[in-house]
Amino acid sequence: MIAYYMCFGLFLVGLYGVITRRNLVKIAVSLSIMEISTFLFFALVGYIDKGVAPIVNPADPDKIYVDPLPQALVLTAIVIGLATTSLLMAVIIRLYRKYKTFDIREIKELRG
């Protein structure tokens, strides 16, 4: 059970980073931490005590297998996460070229 709490703690660490950091790249890193905590959570959901990798062996019907579906979901989610993170970094690079700074306090054209 402690693993689940730690996973949720990691999510909160990421959330804290997104809220308090002022550097654009650090915000992106904090988002990645949150993302990874959700992936860990999915991997934990699929885990069964003493389970083995789900390659079914007909000779041994009593074997316990872990749930393979969350692993498939995590693979999909990792690919999506890669796309969002790289797009975010691309936007950060363009922002740096326009403003010459990573500080979010300097970037405030849009108000109200």
Added chain:
Amino acid sequence: MNQLLPLFVVIPLSATFLIMIFGRFFRDFNKYFASCVLLFLVVLSFYSLINLNGGLSLYKVGGWQPVNKIPIGIYMMMDGFNSLIVCIINLVGFLAVFYSISYIKRYTAENYFYALFCLLIGGMNGVVLSGDLFNIFVFLEISVISSYALVAFGVEKNELEASFKYQVLGGLASFLILFGIGFIYWKTKTLNIADIRAAFSNGYDKKYYLFVQLLILSGFGLKAAIIPFHAWLPDAHSSAPSPISAMLSGVFIKAVGIYVIIRLFFNMFVISEEMAILITTLGTLSMVIGVFLAIGQWDIKRLLAYHSISQMGYVVMSVGIGMILVSRGLKPEVASLAITGGIYHLINHAAFKGLLFLNAGAIEYTLGTRNLKEMGGLAKVMPVTSATSFIASMSISGIPPFNGFFSKLIIIIAAVMARFYLLAALAVIVSIITLASFLKFQRYAFYNKPANPERPEVKEVPFPMVFSMIVLSILCLLLSLLVIPSVREAVLAPAVDILTDPLKYSTFILGQ
């Protein structure tokens, strides 16, 4: 098995790749090909709406049949509710892409624009048609990533800042949704919406259930920009190119936000009274605060974006009233009237808000400014833009005989019949403030004397832009026909049935 359903996703996705490949070699291939694809999708969506005739249809991807009545494949399904949403996605999408033929010449990299546009449409169609929780997430991410890129399409200071803000909040929303999906899978061991409903009806832990509902509501609420989560919307919607603003405001927040909330809370969760009251409160707050934020705006697109928040508040409030009545088990006919009003306003909002953003784009195209104080006197030189924006403004403020009047009327009547007198009064007041705000827009943009007397000669925008605006304004008038009882029975009643009678949905899908 309905073989047409996967086409709604496959066609735009393959169009994306074809545009990227062939657009490099043939000039003008991208715009005409994208328009043809969208036109075909419009025909297909209306054909399936008529063919569906109020029933349900299902497609199992890969032909995976259920084992022991437990669905194991990916399901795509279409019913009375999402067929309407698919129709408005593709119709507004077609008009926006046709409008872009002349509008997007201002930007470089047209190929990327049309490719991302098709990707956006494919993602939204996927979200709406999917009958499976994880696929909703995957398609949501497809459409959301393309919308991030499209918001930043101008790559100037404002666009990049808006896109960054949107990406951070959108990413947060995605993780909340993913966490919610993980929690649901943990307990139910299934991802199919109908099957989750069946698993929940066997009993559940109350605290866990509330936690999951809050995660899902805040995730999709962020995507739908309901009021505590609205910070990104005015920036993102006002910075995007105008056809994209029309898509984002007119369709996107509904398809990936409001639609999913309504679908999941009616058809997947068993509605509890606390959640219904929470949703109604959030809707009312959006409706009131959104319109007050809109009053002081002088940038046309920001003004329209804040009004989007307010109008979505109407939809959420009205559906929430329906939820409260359904959860209490009282007055089923009033509950279905409230939900009818919500869905009707959802459809109407796509027509008039899409039109208003296209008008804003036309003004920006000719004058090069979005500030209301620098306009004026456009009524004589741009007659079509002026007339269509007048229709849209009257429509959004609820003046008969335009469509906005009838849907607001249904919402207010339903609120009174359900004895939520305060909400009914607030709906009327917000409607009056909306009217004031749009009279300001009309006066400063079209009727005042020109702010700058020596401005160069302006003339009406080119044909593709005029065509899209005229079609949408005709739609604003035609949609008021939906209030006639026989038409309403045929079009809106199946959508309400599927929501108020959740067993119909799950028994159909599990019975296949």
